[in-house]
Amino acid sequence: MKKNTKEHEIDLKSWLFKFRAKWYLFVICSLIALAGAYVYVKSSERIYKFSATLLLGDQHTGSKKAQELLNLLEVQNKGIKVEDEIGLLTSTEMIRKAMLHLDFNVSYYKVSDHWLNSIGNIVVEEQYKTAPYTIKLDTNANQLVDVPMEVKMLPGNKYELTVKGKDVARYNFKNHTVLEYLPEVEFTKVLPVGQPYKDKYMSFTLLPTKDADVSPAKKHYFTINSLDSQVGHQQANLTVSPIEREARVLWLVSQGSIPDKEILFLNTLMNTYVANDLQEKNNNGRKTLEFIENELASLTDSLRQSKLALSSFRSANRIANIDVQSNISYEKLSQLEMEKARITTDKIYYQNILEQIQNGNGIAQSVSPTVAGIQNPNLNNLFLELSELNKQKAGYEVNATQKNQLLQVLEGKIASTKSSIVANLKNLIRSADISIQDVDRRMGQIEGNLAKIPENERRLMDLQGQMEFINKRYDFLLEKRAEAAISLATNTTDKKIVDHAALASVGPINVKPKMIYMLALLIGLAIPAGFIVLMSNVDNTIQGKNDLSAITSIPFLGVIAHGSKSDKLAVMNNPRSAIAESFRSVRINLQYLLSEGSFKVIGVTSSISGEGKTFCSVNLSSELAMSGKRVVLIESDMRKPTFGKYFDTHNAAGLSSYLMQGLPLEEVIQQTAVENLDIIPCGPIPENAIRLLELPKMRELLDQLKEKYDYVVVDTPPIGFVSEYFILMKHMDTNLYVVKHKYTDKTMLGQINELYAAKKIKNIYMVINDLDYSNTYEYGYKKKASYYYV
Structure with a gap:
């Protein structure tokens, strides 16, 4: 390709x-x-653009005192985010609050006097404060919402109400909820003007406006709007954005058809937003003050309990001054330790004396009670008495013997005195043990009291610290309560309306x-x-010469003009027609390309049936004959013979008779009404056309015809359906391939392109058939030559 x-x-x-x-x-x-x-x-509906500007404060909004107080109470202040404020301003809840301040519950409409409204309610105008009537809703009753209600004024101070709709909501205006959806509502009623109308679905009163045009010819209707529909409508038409990046001035833009309504809505929305901000700040202030009051009440109780606990602890532990009390205890303990040491020393001394007396080592004769430190008077007297007796005994022993009665009396006294001393020593030792035990007991009490001093001191300090902390916190909150009350009384909002709503577009934006x-x-x-x-x-069909040149390299010979389908022999019946002229052009081009005597056999084929292959072969043969050449036309398509549509002929004898039965050539050639043009029809339809065409007699036939005629034109079968053409093409000197304008698919040329590229076919030319000059740019100029044709 x-x-x-x-x-x-x-x-x-x-x-x-x-x-x-x-x-x-x-x-x-x-x-x-x-x-x-x-x-x-x-x-x-004409939609206009409205705008307003609103200033947001910085993160320190409201009273500075309140901010300081909130900071002191560890409330984290993260500042204002513009995106958050935009989200709050455009939120459903904020718009809902604004709509509750507006009386947009009923919308009024007028059907204009325009010829388009004869088709239907096409040109409709909303009326705001200009309607010829007003609807006074009973908001305590349920209403049908979001459905048109047509009003037609009638004579006699009456009006006709027509309601028609599907899936109509029955709405409760008290809590703004849909009670139910009615599948279909349709009724018409005549009602008196100015009197309440009430049924199970709705309740309202229609009041005429003073000096209003309420002619019956005027068409009006109204719609009761639910709060959700109003909020949804306004929210869809509202956009809020900062005037520039990082700016705290917001630009509010709304769209609507009624300037007064939209301006009122924007102003109400901004006022609601500012009032809501102040209300939230006041709520926060009141909550802060309430919190402080609760804390003060709690601290009053705690302070009283802490003072009582401290006093009870001092009384229970007899603590006036814990430092003085600890010093006295330490002095008493020191004295008791000294007393214990003295008593222990005396005890040991008594024990030593007793041991010496009992051992008889003579300590009684040598010891001096005073020197020995014995403080007991009785014991001292006994020791003095014993010392005196021992002196007397020593004096008697110098002159007396052991049997001396006076000496014996002295020894008896000495023995009795020693017994008294021993008894006294034992008593003193027992007395010392008792004294030591008493001192240990007293020391133990003092040491126990001293051991309790750190715990008491810690507990006392805890109680004193707790009381002081509560007292300081109480004083602090008393001060802050006064500040919070002042802050609440002087609280303000820093959100400010900069520009009130106004029309922002010169004309309608839609x-x-x-x-x-x-x-x-x-x-x-x-x-x-x-x-x-x-x-x-x-469209993948052939549109003209350019299309053909784009898909094949086969040379182009010419075009055949579009004509009447009933005129089969156009070149003979209408020689001045465009078709006849196009065949002359093809004939001249063909004769120019072919040299005399060298190319006599011309084969005409196409891709499929219906492309005008036979039509072209018949008319081209007629044109050659009319130019003075002797021409014979052979119908080789023995499967589907069509010559009977062009010539008054018969198929009793023809090509098949010559090839199969061996009839003489003269019996198969038939003359036509066209001078110099003979034809050989296909004859009886054979069972196997390919086998006949492969016979040597086909070559003999063509050789005989070339001797007798100037041109032999062979009308071959289409190559897209059967294979006869591939048998006949070896006999052809020249081949014409016919494609039909806006009929032949471009893909059908693939097979002939392959043959041409492989050089298996020679001297082939393309012809476009049935081309309408008025429908192609390439040959459009030929329309101007129509006066040359008849």
């Missing part, structure tokens, strides 16, 4: 020709688009007639253009 080097180039002239050929599509689509634009301009009409015109032109481009790209 030939590759087109200009495959991606756009032939603007060709596309313009295609568009011009379908000019009526552009006119129709443009008119429809402009009509739709007109209806849109007339029926669309309906701009010039732009809409221009856009409609462009759409009206673009739709048919796109359709033509799409159909051209989808």
Whole structure:
């Protein structure tokens, strides 16, 4: 297949020709688009743009005292985020609060006097404070919401109410909830003006406006709006953004058809937002003050209990001054230790004396009680007495014997005195033990008291610290309570309305007639253009010479003009027609390419049936014959003979008779009404056409005809269906391949392209059949030569 080097180039002239050929599509689509634009301009509600600006404060909002107090109470202040404030301002809850301050529960509409409204309620205008009547709702009763209710004024101070809708909500205005959905509502009632109307679905009173036009010819209707629908409508049309990055000034933009309503909504929303901010700050202040009051009440109780606990602890432990008390205990303990040491020493001394007396080592004779430190008077007297007796005994022993009675009396006294001393010593030792035990007991008490002093001191310090902490906190909260009360009384908001709502657009932002009409015109032109481009790209048939050149390298011979299907022999019956002229052109081109005597056998074929192969072969043969050449036309398509449509002939004898039965050539050739043109029809349809065409007699037939005629034209079967052409092409001197304009698929040329590329077929030329000059850019100029044709 030939590759087109200009495959991606756009032939603007060709596309313009295609568009011009379908000019009526552009006119129709443009008119429809402009009509739709007109209806849109007339029926669309005019939407305007409104704007306002709002200033946000910094993170220290409200009273400074309140902020200091909140900081002291460890409330984390993270500051204001503009995104958060935008989210709060556009939230459903904030808009809901604003809508509760507005009386937008009923919307009024008027059907304008426009010819479009004869089709339906197309041109409708909303009325705000200009309606010829007002609806006074009974908000304590349930209402049908979000459904049109048509009002038609009647004579006699009456009106006709018509309600029609599906899936209509029955709404409770007290708590703003939908009670149920009615599958279908449809009724018409005549009611008196100015009197309440109430049923199980709705309750209201229609009051006429003073000096209003309430002519019955005027069409009006109203809609009761639920709060959710109002909030959803306003929320959808509201946008909030900072005027620039990092700015704290917000730009509020709203869209709506009624300027007064939108301005009122924006101002109410900003006022609600500011009031809500102040209310939250006051709530925080009140909560802070309440918190301080609760803390003070709790601290009063705690302070009283801590003082009582400290006093009870001092009384229970007899603590006046714990430092003085500890010093006295330490002095007593020291004295007792000294006393214990003295008593222990005396005891040891008594024990030693007793041991010596009992051992009889003579200590009684040598010891001096005073020197020995014996403080007991009785014991001292006994020792003095013993000492005196021992002196007397020593004096008697110098002169007396052991048997001396006086000496014996002295020894008796000495023995009695020693017994008394021993008894006294033992008593003193026992007395010392008792004294030591008593001292140990007293020391133990003092030491126990001293051991308790750190715990008491710690406990006392804890109680004193707790009392002091509670006392300081109590004093602090007393001070802060006064500050919080002042802060609450002087609390303010730093959110401020900078610019109140105002109209921000010069005209409607949604309906701009010039732009809409221009856009409609462009759409009206673009739709048919796109359709033509799409159909051209989808259409894979041969459109002209350029298409043919893009898909094949086979030389192009000419085109056959479009004509009447009933005129089979166009070159003879209408020699001045465009078809006849096109065949002359092909004949001249063919004769120019072929040298005399060298190329006599011309084969005509096509891809499939219906492309005009037989039509071209018949008319080309007729044109050659009419030019003075002797021509014979052979119908080799023995499967589907068609010569009977062109010539008054019969198939009793023909090509099949010659090849199969051996009839003489003269019996199979038939003359036609065209001078110099003979034909050989296919004859009786054989069982196997290919086998007949493969016989040597086919070659003999062509050789005989070349001797007798100037041109032999063979009408062959199409190569896309059968294989006869591949048998016959070896006998052809020249081949004409016929394609039909806007009929032959481009993919059908693949087989002939392969033969041509492999050089298995020679001298082949392409012919485009049935080309309408008025529908092709390439040959459009031939339309101007129509006066040359008849």
